[in-house]
Amino acid sequence: MVKRFGHVQALQGADFTACPGEVVALIGDNGAGKSTLVNVLSGVLAPDGGEVRLEGVPVRFSGPMDAQRHGVETVYQDLSLAPDLDAAANLYLGREMLRGGVWGRLGVLDRPAMRREAVRAFAELGVELKDVTAPVTTLSGGQRQSVAVARAVAFANKVIFMDEPTAALGVVQRSRVLETVRRVADRGICVVLISHNMPEVLSVADRVEVLRLGRRVASFTAADTTIEELVGAMTGSLDGPPQHDTARTGPAVTEAEEGR
Numbered sequence: 001m002v003k004r005f006g007h008v009q010a011l012q013g014a015d016f017t018a019c020p021g022e023v024v025a026l027i028g029d030n031g032a033g034k035s036t037l038v039n040v041l042s043g044v045l046a047p048d049g050g051e052v053r054l055e056g057v058p059v060r061f062s063g064p065m066d067a068q069r070h071g072v073e074t075v076y077q078d079l080s081l082a083p084d085l086d087a088a089a090n091l092y093l094g095r096e097m098l099r100g101g102v103w104g105r106l107g108v109l110d111r112p113a114m115r116r117e118a119v120r121a122f123a124e125l126g127v128e129l130k131d132v133t134a135p136v137t138t139l140s141g142g143q144r145q146s147v148a149v150a151r152a153v154a155f156a157n158k159v160i161f162m163d164e165p166t167a168a169l170g171v172v173q174r175s176r177v178l179e180t181v182r183r184v185a186d187r188g189i190c191v192v193l194i195s196h197n198m199p200e201v202l203s204v205a206d207r208v209e210v211l212r213l214g215r216r217v218a219s220f221t222a223a224d225t226t227i228e229e230l231v232g233a234m235t236g237s238l239d240g241p242p243q244h245d246t247a248r249t250g251p252a253v254t255e256a257e258e259g260r
């Protein structure tokens, strides 16, 4: 995948594959190109070169909603929440539940049902919101992050990209989100996780892809590597980082290939 911002070459042929049921961690130093890659794969940014394949089929998302229609959800670093809406409304943003019968045809929102579902979804993530009717702008950073994670988990059926989904979380919520990541993958969804937290990466990921200066420079099987090895690959201090064999568990669902 190739992406330029003016003179900045953010992605210079970064590529990776993620399979159903696996958690792939995307790691790299600040500025390595991780968020740019996720933004290109989730339809936020148009690439300057390269190809995305979903279940082996080339796709070109016209925007994030197009990606969502294909079963691809994203937790963005900036969370992309509507600050003045409550947690339940944010969970269903753009996919609101409507009341049945004539009201459904008139497009009346079923707020009680959305709030019930929101309470359930947040409880699953270990988030206790005192008031699901409060605008998300009044929530803590961690609570807002959980709202964004809950939204992606509720709707993804093929791929979830998570850009630093636990950065603002306390210990308990962090471990609940990581449990959720594993559970979502076990449903056959492929999870791509960006994280700077190496113990977290090793505890939840099956594979680790390392980006440096817009390129993928190493791949590791999480069970066979160490924090030192990952940091070495990220910083380039390892001489000729290894391209470990990546155990593939099925057909590729998402791929960003080198630009031509």
Ligand SMILES: Nc1ncnc2c1ncn2[C@@H]1O[C@H](COP(=O)(O)OP(=O)(O)OP(=O)(O)O)[C@@H](O)[C@H]1O
Binding pocket: 005, 008, 009, 010, 028, 029, 030, 031, 032, 033, 034, 035, 036, 037
């Ligand atoms: N909208 C933009 N305009 C100009 N340059 C950008 C833009 N977005 C990213 N870049 C540049 O592209 C490069 C890759 O940035 P990116 O945010 O993808 O890195 P990252 O690996 O996610 O970093 P971090 O871990 O700090 O979030 C950086 O040099 C960054 O300054």
